[in-house]
Amino acid sequence: MIKPSAIAINALALLPAHIKADFVQNEGVNGGIFTDGELRLIVSGEEYGFYVEVKTIHRKESLSSLFADAAPNTLLICNRLTPYLVDICIENGVNFIDNAGNVRINNGALHIWIESQQTRQSQKDLNLVGKSNKLGEGAAKLLFVLLSNPDVLNFPYREMAEYANISLGMVSKGLGTLQAESLISLGKTRRILDAERMLSLWIESYRLSIRPKLGGIRLQLEGEWQDIPMEDNDFWGGEAAAEKLTQYLHPQELQLFTRQPVQKKLAQLKCRPNPEGNLWLVPAFWGDKLAWSETSQALLAVAELASSKDSRNIEVARMIHEQYL
Template structure:
């Protein structure tokens, strides 16, 4: 799909979320020159009055993505974008950037038109997640199953024995876990098995990793004082946490390192030539998923987001949300 087509699709999907009393007519520019607010024009009609805007259609994942718009922002310009975090929405307001995002949030403020719409989508998702956690706190096996289904949704249509091999869990745990997910309306196990609510499953994954998987990872802490990129990586070694986030975003300089491996820990330890240290910055841990699971950017993103959120560090959490929006 071309960039122009993607922008048109994003703009139309976002504008479709506007309340019924606001009519939006969007026209994309035939030739986009790369400058700000030149992707098209939109006319908002409210109570019979028309308000034209020059439009920038853009995916925003961090403050730097917005900074290029600051100089050209004006009362008659409008950003149409993916869902903004509250932090990024506030930056828009501080720099007089009108916006409509894909969660239905709207903040427009010019001399003639003032619209402020706060989407209920986030709070509703949290309520659903709390309900799921309250009724069925996921154990380690169900959390592993959740990781595999999010990494490779097609696994859901395999036999229970194959699913067990992918997730590294027992056959009984496959049946129990799928039953939990179906009871929470996360998946359908009808004639055609399918995932129904990926967003809520992602939220549940973050929580279940922190509560059920992370405390049981085991592994060993190592003293490591070199550059993390110098660590010898084998085919079955996988980064988690901050290093995984850096590979995906090039935005976070890793301090705490988490390395999953399929090799015996003593063998990997000898390869790394690091000495154990309970306060060490390199955490070497056994991979908890099955060997049949083919690694992907989605798998990397799931491990990064879960560990970053578990750290409770505000900067890590901001990067976790960037990864969520870009890759999940």
């Protein structure tokens, strides 16, 4: 017998007092699923046994290897699961105890469902009902660049300004605001301190500070969005960006960012202007030095989906958050 891992110790320590747990971690067993140990739970005098997998979970892919072997008498012990990953466990019959105090067990005879306060707060954040902090437009643009490429934080201020397409003075002001909020450190070594809270602030600031000033033009697209001619400096946002990342959402409202002059791109699209049209052609708001990445696309997708207030869009935004951000 070997000493249980820190994940198992922390998770089982958070069980309510009326649930007794006896965990024996296996030694020398490898290769099998749910072979890390055996857990005995005692609830109201009754004993229930489970074969255990101790595993760190960060995204759906980390869970998928468990699905085929999940059974009423198996159980996952892991780090804190996000609400999205909790839903995945429930859908696939994976019993779990995580080290934030969340428990979901259903073996036919024993039913336990415990949701920690930490998870409820996370659910609020993912539903975008968090604090209503607002950055100005320039600081919000800087935030987008720092989340897209954290290395930019260590660039000279003048170069940061070029990446974010803002003034040099706005770089200084924006960094000061982020430091005051304990999101970044501007000490001898500049670094990001709280990327998750920066992401929440980006979503809110995009809706309040960037989106209303995007401008552009609404067009009526008659054909398929996949057939739109794309140049190297064209970028999908919103639902189309989400579809490219997840293959889960059939886009209805389209948002296309371009670094070309809008009139030039308009001539390529051959779409007629329509204030109620389904395609929003928008000038890119960031600098052309920013190298495009899946993270950049995910940031644009999540922010626009969240601003729609559509429940399905928000669910897809949550998926993108878990998989890419």
